[in-house]
Amino acid sequence: MKQTYELIAPCHFGLEAVLKKEILDLGYEITSVEDGRVTFIGDDEAICRANVFLRTAERILLKAGSFKAETFEELFQGTRGIAWEELIPEDGKFWVAKASSIKSRLFSPSDIQSIMKKAMVERMKSHYKVTWFPENGASFPLRVFLYKDIVTIGIDTSGDSLHKRGYRTLTSKAPITETLAAALILLTPWNRDRILVDPFCGSGTFPIEAAMIAANMAPGMNRSFLAEDWKNIIRRKCWYEAMDEANDLLDDHVQADIQGYDIDGDIVKAARANAQSAGVDHMIHFQQRPVSALSHPKKYGFIISNPPYGERIEEKKNLPALYREIGERYAALDAWSMYLITSYEDTEKCIGRKADKNRKIYNGMLKTYFYQFMGPKPPRRSQEKRIEKQG
Incomplete structure (x- = not known):
């Protein structure tokens, strides 16, 4: 049986309904719709297809975990309690790329980032039986949201934001994404x-x-994604199949x-x-x-x-x-x-x-x-x- 994940797709505030319809049209089950993001269930194939086909998502995050934290100690223990070894290989490069906090007691992004990194290292040290990580493998950047003291952690599968389709090399003064x-x-x-x-x-x-x-041109057809290097989670053939599907659906002779x-x-x-x-x-x-x-x-x-x-x-x-x-x-x-x-x-x-x-x-x-x-x-x-x- 395929491993399934909760996947988080952030979007522009006010456009959640558009993204929800896109995800449903791709055939995935929605678990929640919140301000600025839609969460859905999918396997490794879904990670690839979401990145390639979604027009309105800003990126696709693999949800690593969620817990309540009102103190830095609770943040440390909650982060340490996540099975990082199931997501990040021993040579993986991992860091908290972005932390945002709304209506929460913990609000300093730099403190949140450093404490979570320490907690991840502690967890992975005990699992991999090492004292130091080379971090010379695939990249696993984390994005963390704190809302009303609930910490939600996602690993970024996209890399560059999905608005970067690869075609806009020249821009005007105030471009719309x-x-x-x-x-x-x-x-x-x-x-x-x-x-x-x-x-x-x-x-x-x-x-x-x-x-x-x-x-019917998939927006991600002409770019690459960070998770293409995640061989421990995503089968390589899933990326090829998503691109083949995109090519099959393309109708560029339309009037x-x-x-x-x-x-x-x-x-x-x-x-x-x-x-x-x-x-x-x-x-x-x-x-x-x-x-x-x-x-x-x-x-x-x-x-x-x-x-x-x-x-x-x-x-x-x-x-x-x-x-x-x-x-x-x-x-x-x-x-x-x-x-x-x-x-x-x-x-x-x-x-x-x-x-x-x-x-x-x-x-x-x-x-x-x-x-x-x-x-x-x-x-x-x-x-x-x-x-x-x-x-």
């Missing part, structure tokens, strides 16, 4: 049969993520109408280069164009964008005129929907319409809102044909 862009697209009813335009495309993240979704515009020509060139690196440049039309020139002859399209928020004081004065322009161009489009992520508080006032839905999302530490202006649904195909014949 790939995982956040994918999650926001998945929150909309957009699909590959519908037009998608990003009039503030920057480094191209929204159009590229949309093209990857349209082509899609995805467009990205930006007022800065150099940024447009960078976006085009990123799309080429992702292997989806043939699916996206990038063009230097101001938002004032936004138009499209067809109906039922989508604007999905991350317009400027005016985080710098000198930009703030330009925001009312910019957002009024967005509203005017949107109103001129026929039966379109518009989705904007922004921290600008007067968005609805300047656009001249109240959003149908508004979702609070944390983009890093910045509180933003995902304004959803919904257009009508297109008629069904059979209905469309009837209308054409009548015309």
Whole structure:
């Protein structure tokens, strides 16, 4: 029987439901959904597939254990009580890479990190019957969360955050992360049969993520993961099988109408280069164009964008005129929907319409809102044909 684990997938605050659906679609059982993370059950194959296929998770952690600790002694003993020898080989390199504490008595990250490392060494010394570890093998970095004195420990299987798909070598001033862009697209009813335009495309993240979704391209296809070296836990063939599955599902000949515009020509060139690196440049039309020139002859399209928020004081004065322009161009489009992520508080006032839905999302530490202006649904195909014949 295969060994199963609890796996923790952190995500952006406010987007847990999107990640939960992704995990369920992969076929895994969810055990808990908390602020900023989803926990599920899976084996070594699940670790590989989650890393390769999940678009909205920040990383995949193998849960090592959880316990209550109000004192450093309880933290030491709780950490020492975990069977580290079942997870980390004698030559493994192990350390607490990150510790965060919310509403807990223990709050010093550096003290938490050093005490837990000592406890792990003590446990493994007694098991391996050695006094010193070479730590020249595979890496096993730990991520530790303390919430209301409950310590949860996960070993990072991903390495670089999963938003690093490997395609974005050139970025604009304030890029949106790939995982956040994918999650926001998945929150909309957009699909590959519908037009998608990003009039503030920057480094191209929204159009590229949309093209990857349209082509059923796994986000982790073109990168490596830390746990590829964990031969004691993950069978090598699981990585090969996950990549084979990704290649089998890929449909990069799909037709899609995805467009990205930006007022800065150099940024447009960078976006085009990123799309080429992702292997989806043939699916996206990038063009230097101001938002004032936004138009499209067809109906039922989508604007999905991350317009400027005016985080710098000198930009703030330009925001009312910019957002009024967005509203005017949107109103001129026929039966379109518009989705904007922004921290600008007067968005609805300047656009001249109240959003149908508004979702609070944390983009890093910045509180933003995902304004959803919904257009009508297109008629069904059979209905469309009837209308054409009548015309």
